[in-house]
Amino acid sequence: METSGPLDARQWGEGPPSDADVDLYRRLSSDITAGVAVVSARLRNRDYAATVSGFLSVSYDPPTMLVSLYAESRIGEAVEEAGSWALSVLSGKHQGTATWLASPGTPLHGLLAQVPFRRGPATGSAIIDGCLAYFELRTVSVHAAATHLLVVGEVVAMGSAADPSEVPDPLVHFGSEFRRLAP
Numbered sequence: 001m002e003t004s005g006p007l008d009a010r011q012w013g014e015g016p017p018s019d020a021d022v023d024l025y026r027r028l029s030s031d032i033t034a035g036v037a038v039v040s041a042r043l044r045n046r047d048y049a050a051t052v053s054g055f056l057s058v059s060y061d062p063p064t065m066l067v068s069l070y071a072e073s074r075i076g077e078a079v080e081e082a083g084s085w086a087l088s089v090l091s092g093k094h095q096g097t098a099t100w101l102a103s104p105g106t107p108l109h110g111l112l113a114q115v116p117f118r119r120g121p122a123t124g125s126a127i128i129d130g131c132l133a134y135f136e137l138r139t140v141s142v143h144a145a146a147t148h149l150l151v152v153g154e155v156v157a158m159g160s161a162a163d164p165s166e167v168p169d170p171l172v173h174f175g176s177e178f179r180r181l182a183p
Contacts, residue, residue: 036098036171036178039067040117040126041078041085047112047126048078051102053173054148055087063155065135071149074108079151080142086125088117089133091162092169092180097128099178122157131161132170 010024017025034053041048054068067087069076079085090098097115100106116129122136137153144150162168172179 030176031174033172033174036090036094036173038088038090038097038101038126038128038131039069039075039079039085040088040112041075041082042124042126043078043082046108048075049101049111049115049126050075051098052087058152063135063158064140064152065137065155066150066152068145068148068150071144071147076149079139080149083139084123084125084156085137085139085151085153086120086123086127087135087137088126088128088131088161090128090171091130091132091166092171093130094128094171095178095180098171118161120157127161129161130163132168133160133162134158 010021012018012021035055036051036053037055038049039052039055050069050073052067052069056066058064058066065087067079067085069079100115101111112126115126117126118129119125120127120134120136123138125136127134135155136157138156139151139153141152142149143152170181172181
């Protein structure tokens with residue numbers, strides 16, 4: 001049933017959005033609940049990793065995923081150049097890891113020195129210990145979208161590093177904060 005009355009919408013025509021429009025977009029889009037994961041890549045014997053909340057399953061056949069990475073970030077450049085990467089879906093116990101890998105100015109050397117991980121068998125990328133699920137991917141396409149790269153990858157290996165006796169407790173991002181679903 002359609003209701004009456006106008007929506008309170010901010011609109012703009014030709015040209016880029018104003019700073020106020022961008023601020024409003026940031027505020028409204030922070031109310032989109034999203035899972036939290038770590039994207040990692042190994043390039044020239046160096047590990048690159050970053051926290052992401054912009055990822056999704058694209059297809060089951062063949063298994064394909066997409067991740068959104070800031071185009072000028074080290075992880076964006078590493079994933080694009082390496083051609084393979086891993087996505088570790090985090091649980092609530094990984095909030096510290098998520099915060100660390102989302103922090104600006106993390107060191108290039110020793111980035112994962114304080115993060116327990118193992119190497120993925122297919123890509124050699126870091127898989128976060130205890131993650132709810134992990135996917136190793138081979139990049140099939142990269143699309144520029146505004147300030148980001150949309151990286152599409154075909155899954156070449158997957159699994160779970162979670163303790164089967166633990167209650168699933170996914171880490172989510174909502175209202176510009178990391179949150180847990182389990183109490």
